[in-house]
Amino acid sequence: xxxxxxxxxxxxxxxxxxxxxxxxxxxxxxxxxxxxxxxxxxxxxxxxxxxxxxxxxxxxxxxxxxxxxxxxxxxxxxxxxxxxxxxxxxxxxxxxxxxxxxxxxxxxxxxxxxxxxxxxxxxxxxxxxxxxxxxxxxxxxxxxxxxxxxxxxxxxxxxxxxxxxxxxxxxxxxxxxxxxxxxxxxxxxxxxxxxxxxxxxxxxxxxxxxxxxxxxxxxxxxxxxxxxxxxxxxxxxxxxxxxxxxxxxxxxxxxxxxxxxxxxxxxxxxxxxxxxxxxxxxxxxxxxxxxxxxxxxxxxxxxxxxxxxxxxxxxxxxxxxxxxxxxxxxxxxxxxxxxxxxxxxxxxxxxxxxxxxxxxxxxxxxxxxxxxxxxxxxxxxxxxxxxxxxxxxx
Amino acid sequence: xxxxxxxxxxxxxxxxxxxxxxxxxxxxxxxxxxxxxxxxxxxxxxxxxxxxxxxxxxxxxxxxxxxxxxxxxxxxxxxxxxxxxxxxxxxxxxxxxxxxxxxxxxxxxxxxxxxxxxxxxxxxxxxxxxxxxxxxxxxxxxxxxxxxxxxxxxxxxxxxxxxxxxxxxxxxxxxxxxxxxxxxxxxxxxxxxxxxxxxxxxxxxxxxxxxxxxxxxxxxxxxxxxxxxxxxxxxxxxxxxxxxxxxxxxxxxxxxxxxxxxxxxxxxxxxxxxxxxxxxxxxxxxxxxxxxxxxxxxxxxxx
Numbered sequence: 001x002x003x004x005x006x007x008x009x010x011x012x013x014x015x016x017x018x019x020x021x022x023x024x025x026x027x028x029x030x031x032x033x034x035x036x037x038x039x040x041x042x043x044x045x046x047x048x049x050x051x052x053x054x055x056x057x058x059x060x061x062x063x064x065x066x067x068x069x070x071x072x073x074x075x076x077x078x079x080x081x082x083x084x085x086x087x088x089x090x091x092x093x094x095x096x097x098x099x100x101x102x103x104x105x106x107x108x109x110x111x112x113x114x115x116x117x118x119x120x121x122x123x124x125x126x127x128x129x130x131x132x133x134x135x136x137x138x139x140x141x142x143x144x145x146x147x148x149x150x151x152x153x154x155x156x157x158x159x160x161x162x163x164x165x166x167x168x169x170x171x172x173x174x175x176x177x178x179x180x181x182x183x184x185x186x187x188x189x190x191x192x193x194x195x196x197x198x199x200x201x202x203x204x205x206x207x208x209x210x211x212x213x214x215x216x217x218x219x220x221x222x223x224x225x226x227x228x229x230x231x232x233x234x235x236x237x238x239x240x241x242x243x244x245x246x247x248x249x250x251x252x253x254x255x256x257x258x259x260x261x262x263x264x265x266x267x268x269x270x271x272x273x274x275x276x277x278x279x280x281x282x283x284x285x286x287x288x289x290x291x292x293x294x295x296x297x298x299x300x301x302x303x304x305x306x307x308x309x310x311x312x313x314x315x316x317x318x319x320x321x322x323x324x325x326x327x328x329x330x331x332x333x334x335x336x337x338x339x340x341x342x343x344x345x346x347x348x349x350x351x352x353x354x355x356x357x358x359x360x361x362x363x364x365x366x367x368x369x370x371x372x373x374x375x376x377x378x379x380x381x382x383x384x385x386x387x388x389x390x391x392x393x394x
Numbered sequence: 395x396x397x398x399x400x401x402x403x404x405x406x407x408x409x410x411x412x413x414x415x416x417x418x419x420x421x422x423x424x425x426x427x428x429x430x431x432x433x434x435x436x437x438x439x440x441x442x443x444x445x446x447x448x449x450x451x452x453x454x455x456x457x458x459x460x461x462x463x464x465x466x467x468x469x470x471x472x473x474x475x476x477x478x479x480x481x482x483x484x485x486x487x488x489x490x491x492x493x494x495x496x497x498x499x500x501x502x503x504x505x506x507x508x509x510x511x512x513x514x515x516x517x518x519x520x521x522x523x524x525x526x527x528x529x530x531x532x533x534x535x536x537x538x539x540x541x542x543x544x545x546x547x548x549x550x551x552x553x554x555x556x557x558x559x560x561x562x563x564x565x566x567x568x569x570x571x572x573x574x575x576x577x578x579x580x581x582x583x584x585x586x587x588x589x590x591x592x593x594x595x596x597x598x599x600x601x602x603x604x605x606x607x608x609x610x611x612x613x614x615x616x617x618x619x620x621x622x623x624x625x626x627x628x629x630x631x632x633x634x635x636x637x638x639x640x641x642x643x644x645x646x647x648x649x650x651x652x653x654x655x656x657x658x659x660x661x662x663x664x665x666x667x668x669x670x671x672x673x674x675x676x677x678x679x680x681x682x683x684x685x686x687x688x689x690x691x692x693x694x695x696x697x
Contacts, residue, residue: 043512043519045618178667205667211614211621214404215659216666221539222397235521242615248532248539267521 031073034330036061036321037095038314039088039106040130042080045235048263049108052308053130054078056294057105059301060318071326076318077101081112083233088112089119096123102330103127105317108310109233110134110181120145126336128317131310133257133281134184138359145336147358149317149347150310151281153181154188155365156256160279161192163367163378164227164254168394172200173225173251175216175240177208177232185231185256193229201225208236217247225251226392233258238267245272252391257281260368260375261309270373275383275390278368282349284377285312290348316347397660399538405649405656407544407613410551413648414606415629416636417558420644421599423633425575426592428485429497432504433603434626436480439507440473440604441524441617442515448525462527465611469604476507477600478593486592504622512619521618524611547609554605555645561598562641571595624670635677637687646688651677 038057041050061076079095081088088107095101096119104120104127107113113132120127121143129137129148133156138148164172174189176182186203193200201223204216220228228244228251230237237259244251255264255278265273285291285307294312307315320342321335328334345352355361367378371388382388415437422430447468451461480503488496512518528543562568570591573581582588606625611617632651636643654673659666680688 045519045521047519202663204663207667209620211616212404212408212655214407215401215656215669216663218397218400218404219659219663221400222537238521239614239616246530246541246543246615267523269523 031071032330033075034072034325035075035077035098035101036318036325037077037079037101037104037106038318039079039081039091039095039104040108040314041083042078044082044084046083046108046233048305049131049234049261049308049310050080050083051305052261052311053108053314055301055303055305056298056307056311056313056315057130057318059298059303060315060322062301063297064319064322070322072330074322074325081107081109083109083112085112085115088116092116092119093123096120096125101125102325102332103321103335105130105314105321107132109179110137110184111179113137114140114180117141117143117146124332124336126321126332126339128320128339130314130317132181134181136180136184138357142357144340144358147339147342147354147360149320149349149352149360150313151257151363151365152359153185153256155363156279156281157185157188158192159365159367160229160254160256160277161189161196161198163277163279164193165196165198167390169226169252169392170198170394171224171226172198172229172254173220173223173227174200174203174229174231175220176203176205176230177236178205179208179232181233181258182208182231185258189229189231206236208232210236211239213240213243214247217243217249220251221247221249226394227252227254229254230259231256234261234264234267238264241268241272241276250391252277252393254278257309262306263308265370265373265375270370273370274372275388276370277378277390278375280309280366280368282309282312282364283366284375287377288312288349289346294348312349316349316352319347320345320352397538399535400540401656401660403538403540403544403548405652406548407652408655409649409652410548410555411606411610411613411625411648412628412632412651413555413645414551414602414609415625416632416644416648417555417641418599418602419630419633420636420639420641421558421562421595421602424639424641425571425595426481426485426489427493429493429500429630430480430485430596430599431497431501431626431630432480432507433500433600433629434622434624435504435507436473436476436600436622437603437607437610437625438511438617438619438622439476439607440469440600441607441611441621442511442522442619443472443604444469444608444611445522445524445617448527452525458527461525465527466605466608469608470601471604473600473604473607474597477603478597481596482593485596486589504626508619508622515619518619521616524615524617526612526615528612544613547613551606551609554602558598558602559641567591567594571598631674631677635680635687637689640687640689643687643689650688 040053061074079091108131110132126145131150133153135152174186176186253276257280260280324335324338328338342354352360368375369381369383371381378384418433422428444465447464448461451464532541570586632647633644636647655669658669658672
């Protein structure tokens with residue numbers, strides 16, 4: 001057995017305590033770490049949007065942590081929902097049951113978000129949706145934990161229907177995916193198109209991962225619509241546009257926020273997407289109040305992927321959460337309560353005001369058209385100037 | 395009514411792909427009594443190999459016809475090597491194990507292949523644009539629009555089915571395959587090199603998958619890492635409904651499945667969301683009616 005002398009013991013104790021003492025000295029000046037979660041599609045066909053959102057949320061955290069005046073040191077916990085409701089439920093349950101995470105910035109896909117809102121409510125985890133636009137996410141229930149900075153798809157469809165009527169289009173076909181998102185798109189597209197006195201010749205609903213659209217396109221060709229309205233997300237939209245061309249269908253292509261972003265143009269190619277019109281709940285980054293700051297900061301951070309259409313919304317959702325924590329502390333209940341009172345809060349996309357359902361009510365819906373491989377605001381385009389023409393104009 | 399021709403063409407195109415996949419299943423089962431569930435993922439591997447070959451030949455400045463040939467050659471070679479490798483290293487050692495072990499093992503190999511493409515192919519999680527190597531456009535007959543690329547691919551697909559049939563029924567290797575399918579021990583006694591015939595048989599079945607994968611990429615202008623999953627389920631179903639072990643049964647099953655899918659959309663467009671459900675329900679009814687398949691396997695006609 002080893003015996004330790006008194007002197008050896010004293011030396012050992014001193015050696016052990018010194019680092020602790022200095023560590024404690026450092027710790028007294030360190031900020032408390034606060035965890036917030038980001039959830040979006042980081043793999044799969046919608047990953048360009050998810051990665052753009054993730055980068056933007058991460059950028060918000062980096063900028064906040066770089067500010068010496070903040071009270072906390074923020075850590076972003078990033079999780080992949082693959083835009084699948086079952087995976088979304090798994091990852092949200094995981095973050096909700098982790099008490100060290102005090103708030104979340106979740107979901108690009110509506111079908112995933114609508115599947116997880118109950119979990120946020122049940123676990124009392126405050127969240128701010130950064131992209132999913134299905135109205136029911138905020139309006140089907142009155143969950144105090146649920147908020148959303150992005151718009152809702154009702155406005156996109158109302159403005160879209162008015163726009164198409166103003167161009168003189170009368171005969172439409174609706175082509176949507178079979179998720180809750182697609183169904184809701186079809187509901188409001190149908191409502192506003194019929195209200196405007198136009199005809200819907202046929203409605204087609206397919207699973208978002210369906211590859212072969214030839215039977216549907218054959219029927220659509222027979223119906224001979226002037227416009228094909230698409231209510232779905234980028235992969236199916238690009239597939240539809242590609243296969244439309246292969247079938248020699250020359251209808252005008254009308255989309256919405258689901259295809260907004262560079263990913264759609266890259267997937268279907270600039271030639272086929274030329275002249276596609278879309279309605280999206282935000283002006284382009286360059287026209288946003290803080291657009292220049294966001295673009296410069298994003299570029300300076302060195303991300304190789306673009307922020308995509310909803311990147312600025314992920315940025316402001318994350319900022320909103322951190323600003324609230326700065327104000328009320330890292331406490332789920334207090335954050336929920338304070339987020340409920342957001343009114344005219346300045347952000348890079350403009351002022352944010354939540355209604356009694358946690359929905360941002362600031363209307364920003366903007367009309368876009370693809371021109372030379374880029375989304376251009378309709379009013380600024382050569383189409384609006386009359387130099388180029390949409391397809392099938394009556 | 396004017397669209398019937400076009401729906402027929404659509405069904406033919408899909409049926410050709412399904413039939414090619416089903417033919418692989420029936421070859422594997424006919425010779426080794428193996429249900430190789432990695433077949434769909436071998437198809438995906440072949441299609442990605444074809445895509446890389448197109449990229450490579452394009453960057454070398456070769457002509458479009460050369461890129462087309464390279465796509466098929468690379469896809470078929472890669473899938474043949476994968477199929478032969480799976481049989482040599484994984485199926486042969488397990489040939490005396492319970493069939494369930496073999497089934498599970500092939501499913502796991504399929505998952506490995508699929509995930510390897512997703513993880514290691516550049517940007518593999520996202521759908522890949524497959525370059526258009528065939529003439530675009532088409533022509534109208536009445537109110538039907540016939541895509542030129544679809545017609546070429548259907549002819550190529552049917553010709554490939556004919557070639558496989560010829561190999562099985564008119565060549566020495568085909569004779570050896572049929573002998574092994576009939577009775578392994580007798581075939582070995584008669585001097586057939588069992589260890590060589592089995593990997594070659596799997597290579598032949600997998601070539602049809604590589605061919606189908608390239609047709610798929612050319613027709614839809616897109617491939618993705620998960621495309622083999624549903625194709626394998628449909629191909630396997632087609633093989634079963636036609637009569638597992640009977641090549642003509644597989645072809646009939648493939649066209650029947652595609653026909654049912656197309657019929658649903660043509661007859662009731664609002665039901666297009668349910669076309670797979672409808673097709674599978676009818677197949678279930680057919681299997682219940684004819685448990686051994688429409689063209690039941692006969693001992694003397696395996697593969």
